[in-house]
Amino acid sequence: MAEQFxxxxxxxxxxxxxxxxxxxxxxxxxxRRAIESGSVWIDEARVRVQATPVVAGQRITxxxxxxxxxxxxxxxxxxxxxxxxxxxxxxxxxxxxxxxSALSFxxxxxxxxxxxxxxxxxxxxxDASGLLVFGKHREAVGKLGVAMQRRRINRGYVAWxxxxxxxxxxxxxxxxxxxxxxxxxxxxxxxxxxTRMVPLCHDADAAVACVALSLETGRMHQIRAHLAWAVGPIxxxxxxxxxxxxxLDRIALHASRLALRHPRTxxxxxxxxxxxxxxxxxxxxxxxxxxxxxRELGRGPFESERALAALNP
Numbered sequence: 001m002a003e004q005f006x007x008x009x010x011x012x013x014x015x016x017x018x019x020x021x022x023x024x025x026x027x028x029x030x031x032r033r034a035i036e037s038g039s040v041w042i043d044e045a046r047v048r049v050q051a052t053p054v055v056a057g058q059r060i061t062x063x064x065x066x067x068x069x070x071x072x073x074x075x076x077x078x079x080x081x082x083x084x085x086x087x088x089x090x091x092x093x094x095x096x097x098x099x100x101s102a103l104s105f106x107x108x109x110x111x112x113x114x115x116x117x118x119x120x121x122x123x124x125x126x127d128a129s130g131l132l133v134f135g136k137h138r139e140a141v142g143k144l145g146v147a148m149q150r151r152r153i154n155r156g157y158v159a160w161x162x163x164x165x166x167x168x169x170x171x172x173x174x175x176x177x178x179x180x181x182x183x184x185x186x187x188x189x190x191x192x193x194x195t196r197m198v199p200l201c202h203d204a205d206a207a208v209a210c211v212a213l214s215l216e217t218g219r220m221h222q223i224r225a226h227l228a229w230a231v232g233p234i235x236x237x238x239x240x241x242x243x244x245x246x247x248l249d250r251i252a253l254h255a256s257r258l259a260l261r262h263p264r265t266x267x268x269x270x271x272x273x274x275x276x277x278x279x280x281x282x283x284x285x286x287x288x289x290x291x292x293x294x295r296e297l298g299r300g301p302f303e304s305e306r307a308l309a310a311l312n313p
Contacts, residue, residue, distance in 0.1 A: 005060045012056040016040065016047060019054050020062060030108045033100065039063040072102050074109075075131065075271050080140040080264050082106060084132045085273040088250035092123040092132065106134050121148055122155075122218065127236070129280075130157070130255025131273050135263065143263035148218070156257035157213040157223060158200070158275060160283050162242060163232035166202035166209055171195075172226040176219045183239050184221045186229050193219045195226040203284035208235065210285040223253060235283065254280055 005023045017035060021028045034040055035050050041061040042052070054060065072084040086092065086102045094101045103120050110118070121133050121144045133153070135141035147153050161167075177190030184190075194216035202209040211231075213223055221240075227233065228240035235252035236245050259270040275281055 002064070003062045005062075007054045007056050007058045007060065009056045011054060013053050015050065016042070016052040016054055016060070017050040020060065023060075024062065026108070028111070030104075033104065034062060072105055072132075075273065076269075077136075080136055080262065082109065082134045082136055083258065083271050084134070086124055086129055086132050086255075088127050088129040091126040092120055095126075102132055103134075110136060121145055122153070124255055125221070125224070125251065125253070127250045128253040128255065129250070129273075130253075131155070131258040131271055132255070133258060133260065140263045144260070147260060147263070151216070152261065154257075154259040155215060155255060156259075157215075158210060158254045158256045158280075158287070159213060159223065159227060160208055160210050160235045160252035160280070160285060161227055161232040162207060162235065163202070163209045164207050165204070167197070167199050167211065167231050169196075169198045170230065172197060172230045174226060174229060176222060176225055178220075184219065184225050186225065191217075191219060193217045193222050193226065195223055197227070197231065200287035201285050206284035208284045210283075210287050224251070248283075252280055252283060 003024065005020070007019065011019055011022075017028050017031045020026070020031045020034075020040065024031070031040075032050050035048055038046055038048060039062060040047055041063070042054070042058050072086045072090065074082065075085050076083040084102055084105070091101045093103050102124075106118065106120075118135055118138065118141045121135065121141065124130060124132060133144060135144050144153070172195045174186045174193060175188060175190035176184045176193045177187045179185040196214045196216065198212045200210045200212055209232075211227075213227075215222060224234055224237055224240050228237070228242075233240050233242035236242060236248045237251040237253075238244065242251075254275060255273065256275065257270065257272050259268070261268055275286070
């Protein structure tokens, strides 16, 4: 819903971005993006210049931007870390065409508290959902980045795939390289990539299975390309061969669990983004207890007896 504000005499002469930031209690970064996206009007005219001076008696209208309603949920925060549950449709980093992103949300969040701006530690595809970790200062970002490179941050995923029967547990090892037109493909000259998969449940009528996944490497689109090649494409993933699904405007991939050591204290920490809190809970093949499997995934690459027995017969 659009918000409207009338400029009083005391505010006359202020820059438009400063006026709206004060009126809405949002950061100037968020307001600047709203102005740049064409979401701000003065009286009956759209305005895209942030420094436009406001005049007493003018009516300023702030319309919701396309992604304004798609905001991440803060799962955990302390002086060093910020853990977000990113919704589908929101990119991790600002897209070239401009607009909102999980990173811009973090920048706004930290700007309001006088913190440095930081970069992301890892990414989730725009049309996937789930957990992302950010450092709140440069030292934390650096330590988290090293931990990610050394595979000391464990990430557990849940995906729904098109498959006629329940697949067997599998260690998918296939090199990936970029392909013309975008995305990645399996190719002998590609970078090494390994994904581990454990099936959770299957809906025979819908020919859909839910699977849990863990990464030994972290290539772009790794889970999407590996599943499409070895088992079946993820629901909604048109890029990798899935049929168009009515009512699904995202890919059915959710980063459900994140386990790491705190960059300052070294304490082990784990976080879960429940499927029940996502827009995937109405899909067929709903697992009865995904958190148990994901908890095991978070301890390392499939350390449960069940998974080890299946993957190493």
